[in-house]
Amino acid sequence: MPLLEITDLRKSFITPDGATHTVVDVPTFALGEHEQIALSGESGSGKTTFLHLIAGILRPDAGRVTLAGREMSALPESERDRLRATHIGYIFQTFNLLQGYTCLENVLLGMKFGRGVDHAFAISLLKRVGLADKLNHSPRQLSTGQQQRVAVARALANRPQLVLADEPTGNLDHANARESLALIRETCRENSAALLLVSHDREVLAQFEQVRDLKQLNRAAAQ
Amino acid sequence: MTLARIVAKSLRQHAFSTVVTAASIALATGLLMAVWAVKTQANQTFTGVSGGFDAVLGARSAKLQLVLNAIFHLEESPGNLAWRDFEEIQRNPSVALALPIAVGDNYHGYRLIGTTTNLFTEVEPQPKRKFAFTSGRAFNAGYAEAVLGSFAAQRLGLKVGDKFHPYHGLLFDEKQQHAETYVVTGILAPSNTPADRVIWIPLEGLQNMKGHAAQTASEISAVLVKLRSPMAGKQLDTLYNKQGNRLTFAWPIAQAIAQLFDKIAWFDRVLALVAWLVALVASASILASLYNSMNERRREIAILRALGAHRSTLFGAVVLESAAIASLGAIAGFLVYGAIATGAAAIIRAQVGVVLDPWAWNPVLVWAPVGIIASGAAAGIVPALKAYRTDVAENLVPHS
Numbered sequence: 138m139p140l141l142e143i144t145d146l147r148k149s150f151i152t153p154d155g156a157t158h159t160v161v162d163v164p165t166f167a168l169g170e171h172e173q174i175a176l177s178g179e180s181g182s183g184k185t186t187f188l189h190l191i192a193g194i195l196r197p198d199a200g201r202v203t204l205a206g207r208e209m210s211a212l213p214e215s216e217r218d219r220l221r222a223t224h225i226g227y228i229f230q231t232f233n234l235l236q237g238y239t240c241l242e243n244v245l246l247g248m249k250f251g252r253g254v255d256h257a258f259a260i261s262l263l264k265r266v267g268l269a270d271k272l273n274h275s276p277r278q279l280s281t282g283q284q285q286r287v288a289v290a291r292a293l294a295n296r297p298q299l300v301l302a303d304e305p306t307g308n309l310d311h312a313n314a315r316e317s318l319a320l321i322r323e324t325c326r327e328n329s330a331a332l333l334l335v336s337h338d339r340e341v342l343a344q345f346e347q348v349r350d351l352k353q354l355n356r357a358a359a360q
Numbered sequence: 361m362t363l364a365r366i367v368a369k370s371l372r373q374h375a376f377s378t379v380v381t382a383a384s385i386a387l388a389t390g391l392l393m394a395v396w397a398v399k400t401q402a403n404q405t406f407t408g409v410s411g412g413f414d415a416v417l418g419a420r421s422a423k424l425q426l427v428l429n430a431i432f433h434l435e436e437s438p439g440n441l442a443w444r445d446f447e448e449i450q451r452n453p454s455v456a457l458a459l460p461i462a463v464g465d466n467y468h469g470y471r472l473i474g475t476t477t478n479l480f481t482e483v484e485p486q487p488k489r490k491f492a493f494t495s496g497r498a499f500n501a502g503y504a505e506a507v508l509g510s511f512a513a514q515r516l517g518l519k520v521g522d523k524f525h526p527y528h529g530l531l532f533d534e535k536q537q538h539a540e541t542y543v544v545t546g547i548l549a550p551s552n553t554p555a556d557r558v559i560w561i562p563l564e565g566l567q568n569m570k571g572h573a574a575q576t577a578s579e580i581s582a583v584l585v586k587l588r589s590p591m592a593g594k595q596l597d598t599l600y601n602k603q604g605n606r607l608t609f610a611w612p613i614a615q616a617i618a619q620l621f622d623k624i625a626w627f628d629r630v631l632a633l634v635a636w637l638v639a640l641v642a643s644a645s646i647l648a649s650l651y652n653s654m655n656e657r658r659r660e661i662a663i664l665r666a667l668g669a670h671r672s673t674l675f676g677a678v679v680l681e682s683a684a685i686a687s688l689g690a691i692a693g694f695l696v697y698g699a700i701a702t703g704a705a706a707i708i709r710a711q712v713g714v715v716l717d718p719w720a721w722n723p724v725l726v727w728a729p730v731g732i733i734a735s736g737a738a739a740g741i742v743p744a745l746k747a748y749r750t751d752v753a754e755n756l757v758p759h760s
Contacts, residue, residue, distance in 0.1 A: 186753075194666060194752050215670050222668020233663045233756065237373040249366075250668035295668075 138206065139167040140298055140331050141191065146200035146210075147357075148186055160186045162357035163200070166349075170298065173322060173332040175342050178351030184335040187355065188301045191333070192225050193217030205298055222251035226292030226330065228321065230304035232284045234276040240287045241272040247294030262290040265327075266320060282313035289321055293328050300325050302334040306341055318344055363673070366664075367681045370657075377649045378685055381642075385689020388642040389732045390696020392635040396724035397697070398704045399628050401716050403621050407614040409553055409714055411584065412484040413459070415593060415611035417441070417449055417600065418582040423610035424619050430461060430582040431613060432554045432712055433471050436530065437463050440579035441607060449583055454592030457482055460580040462566040467524055469532040470512040472559045474566025474580075477501055483586075485551040496520035496546030501562050507546040509556040511713060518544050526561075528571055538569055554713035585611075639732055642689065643739040646682050650743035654678075654750075661747050662755035671748045678744035679737055686736020690729035697725075 143166040149159040160183040168174055178184040189195040191202055193209045196217075202209045205224055209217055221227075226247070234243050244259040263272055266286035268279075276284050285305065292300050302321060306314035318341055325332040334341075335351070342348050371378045411431045418426040421438030428435040443460075450458040459482075462474035480491050480498040499505035508518055518524065522544045528536040542561060550556055567577045587593055593611040600609035610616050654661075661674055701718035709715055 189753050189756075192666070194756070215672070218665070218668050218670050221666075227666055229666075229756070233659075233666070235660055235663060237369050237660075242369075246366075246664070247667055250664075250670075250673070291667075 140170045140172070140205060141166075141168040141333070142201075142203040143167070143191070144201045144203075146187075146190060146202060147198045148183075148190055148195060149198055159357040161190060161197075161355055163187065163355050166354060168299070168331055168333055171326070171329060171331055172347070173325065173345060174334070174347045174349060175345035176333065176335040176349050176351050176354070177337065177342050178335055178355075179337050182351045183355050183357055184351055185303055187351070188227075188303050188333070188335060191299075192227060192301055193221050218250070223295060224298050226295065226297035226300040228285075228288050228292045228300065228302040228305045230307040232276075232288040232308070234284055234287055234291075236276055239273045239275060240268055240279070240290075243276065243287055244291045244294045247291035251295030258296075259290075259294060262293055262324075263287070265324060266290045282309055282317060285309060285313070285317050286320065289317070289324060293324055293330065296328065297330050300330045300332045302332065304336055304338075305334065306336065306338060311340075314338070314341065363677055363680065367677055367684055370677075370681055371684060374649075374653055377653065378688070381645050381649045381685050382689040382692060384638075384642040384645050385686050385732060385736065386692035386696050388635065388639040389690045389693025389729055390698075390700055391638055392632075392732070393693065393697040393722075393724050393728045394700035394704065395628075395631045395635045396728065397701055397718070397720075397722045398716065399631070400722060400724070401720060402708065402714075405714050405716055406621070406712075407617045409617070410613045411553060411555060412486075412586065413457075413584040413613065414587045415585040415596065415609055415613065416582050417445070417458075417585055417607060417609050420606055420608050423608060423616040426582065426608055426610045427613055427616040428620075429463070430584060432714075433463075433473065433558055434554075434712065437581045438608075440576065440581055441583070443578050443580065445607060446580055446583050449585060449596075452592075452596070454588050454595060455585055456588045457586040459483065459584040460563055461582050461584060462563055462576070462579075463530065463581045464572065464576070465526040465528055465538065465566060465569060466530055466532055467526050467559055468516060470516060470557060470559055471530060472506070472526050472561050472566060474561050474563040476563055479560060480507070483584075485553045485555055489551070491551065491555075492549040493546045494549045496544070499545050499560065499562055502564050503562060504540055504542045504565060505545045505562065506542045507548060507560045508544060509548050509558045509560075509713070510550040511556040511709070512559055513544075513547045518547075520544050520547060526569065528569075538571060540565070540569060550715075552713075552715040557713040587611075639735065642732075643686075643735045646685055646736050647739040647742055649685075650678060650682055650740060651746065654743050654746040657747070658750050658755040661750045662752045665750070665752040666756055674750075675744045675748040678747045679740040682740020682743070683733055683737035686733045686739075689736070690732050693729060693732070694725075 143163055146163040148161040149157045152158050190197050197210050209220055241259055245254050248254045266289055268286055306317055309317055416426050416430045419439030419441050425435055425438050429437050446460045449455055459478055465472040477498050484490050499507050523541050525541055526538045596609050597611055600607050705716040705718050
C-alpha cells in the first residue's frame with residue numbers, strides 16, 4: 138500500500154468575474170514509502186495547490202487524498218492539522234521562516250504542533266545541515282542558502298513520513314541550489330521520509346530517478 | 361517552545377505597541393484603584409475621626425460646619441457660645457468630659473486653638489492613646505505658652521523654646537500680627553488626626569488676645585463633649601436641637617461627616633466614571649493594536665498553521681497575548697496607583713491632618729486588576745477571530 142494515494146482529486150476556485158477555474162484535476166497519483174519523486178511544472182500548472190491539497194491545507198472539491206492509510210480529505214480540519222503536523226514536512230520556495238525566532242526555535246516550532254519538542258533532535262538536525270554554529274542566529278543573519286537549510290531541518294523536525302518541497306531551490310543561486318537539493322534528498326533518506334518535490338528547473342529535475350510531468354498528471358493544467 | 365513562549369516572542373516583536381498599550385492600561389488600572397481606594401479609605405477614616413469625642417456643642421448652625429470647625433479645624437466657626445453654656449453641659453451628669461475651645465487666630469496659616477490642659481491629660485485622640493510629647497511639656501494655663509501638633513511643628517520649623525507672634529484671623533495676613541509673644545513649650549507626637557496641624561494655647565490666651573472684641577473674653581467657639589453612654593447623646597440631642605433653638609449639638613460626629621460624603625458623592629461617581637472610561641479606552645487600544653497587527657502577521661499565522669497549529673490554538677494565542685498586555689499594564693498599574701494614592705494621601709494629610717495608608721488592604725486592589733485583565737482578554741477576541749479566519753493557502757505563498 139503506497140504512503141500517499143490520490144484518486145480523482147479536483148480543486149476549483151471562483152475567479153473575480155464569477156467563473157469557476159479548475160486548478161487541479163488529478164485522476165490518480167501514488168507515492169511509496171521512502172520514494173522520491175519530482176514533479177515538473179511550469180508556473181500556473183497548479184503545483185502549489187496540488188501540494189496544499191496533499192498537506193491538507195486546502196480541502197478538495199472532490200476526490201481523495203489518502204496518507205499513511207488515512208483519508209485526509211475526509212477528515213475535519215483539526216485532524217488534518219494534526220496529521221500534517223505529525224506526518225508531513227513542508228519546504229517552501231520562500232522558506233517561510235519566522236523572523237522573530239532563532240534558527241533553533243524555528244526548528245522547534247516544527248515539532249511544537251506535532252510529536253512534541255525534542256531539543257536534542259532539533260540541534261542534531263541543524264548540525265546535520267551544517268548550522269551547528271548558527272543555532273541562536275536569527276534567519277535575517279543568515280545567507281539565503283543557510284535559510285534554506287534551516288527550512289530543511291524544520292521540515293524534518295517532526296520525523297515526517299512525507300516531505301513536500303515546493304520549488305525549494307527557486308530562490309537559490311546555481312551552486313546553492315545543487316547543494317541544497319542534495320541535502321534535501323540525503324536528509325530525507327536518512328530520516329526515512331518520502332519526498333515529493335515540484336520544480337520547473339530542469340537541472341533539479343535531472344537529479345531525480347522518477348520525474349512526473351504535472352501537465353500529464355493534472356488534466357486541469359493540460360487544458 | 362510553549363504557547364506562552366510564542367506569545368512572549370510576539371510581545372517582544374511588537375515591543376513598542378506592547379509598551380504603549382500596557383502603559384495606557386497601567387494608567388487606567390492605577391487611576392481606577394486610586395479613585396476607589398482613596399474614596400473608601402477617606403470615607404472610613406474621616407467618619408472614624410472624632411478626636412476622642414462623641415459630640416460638639418456650638419452656636420446654632422449646621423452640624424457639619426460645627427464638626428468641620430471643631431474636630432477637623434476647617435471652615436469658619438459658626439459663632440460663639442457663652443461660658444455659662446460650657447458650664448451647663450459640663451455639669452450634666454451624662455457628660456464624661458467637656459472641653460472648651462476657642463478659635464480665631466493663626467500662625468502662618470496654622471490655627472491657634474485655645475483650650476484647657478485637660479486636652480493633654482484626659483483626651484484620647486486615638487482609641488486608648490492620649491496625646492504624647494516628642495519634646496517639652498504642656499502649656500500652663502494663663503501663660504503665653506504654646507504646644508504644637510507634629511505636622512505644624514515640622515512645617516513651621518518651630519521647636520521648644522522658640523517664640524512667635526500669633527496673627528489675627530483664620531487665614532494668614534502679615535498685617536494682622538498680634539503683639540503678644542508665645543513661647544513653644546512642647547511638640548506633640550503624631551496622632552494621625554487633625555490635631556497634628558494645630559497650635560494649642562491656653563484658652564485665656566485666645567480669649568484675651570489684644571485686638572479681640574471684649575465680649576470674646578467670656579465666650580468660646582465650641583465645646584467638645586465625651587459622653588458616658590450613647591443614650592446621653594439622644595437626651596442632649598433632644599435638649600439642644602429639638603427643645604432649644606440657640607445652640608446646636610452635633611451628635612454623633614461620624615453622622616455629620618457622613619453627610620459631607622453624601623454631598624460629594626456625585627464627585628466620586630464622576631471620578632469613577634472617568635476611571636472606567638479610561639479603562640474602556642485602554643481595552644479598546646489593545647483591540648486596535650492587535651487588530652492592526654493581524655494584517656502584518658497573516659503570513660506568520662499561515663506558517664504556524666502550515667506547521668500544524670490549529671485555528672483554535674492561534675485564537676487562544678492572540679487572546680493570551682491580549683491578556684498578557686493587560687497583565688503587564690495591570691502590574692505597572694500598581695506603580696501608578698502608588699504614585700497617585702501617595703500623592704493624594706500627602707495632600708489630605710497636609711490639608712486636613714488625616715492620615716491615609718495607600719497600601720492598606722482594599723478589595724479594589726484585587727478586583728480592578730483582575731477586571732482589567734479580563735476585559736483585556738475579551739478585547740483580544742476580535743483580533744483572535746481575525747487570526748482564526750486567516751486563510752492559510754492565501755497567505756502562505758502566492759498561487760502558481
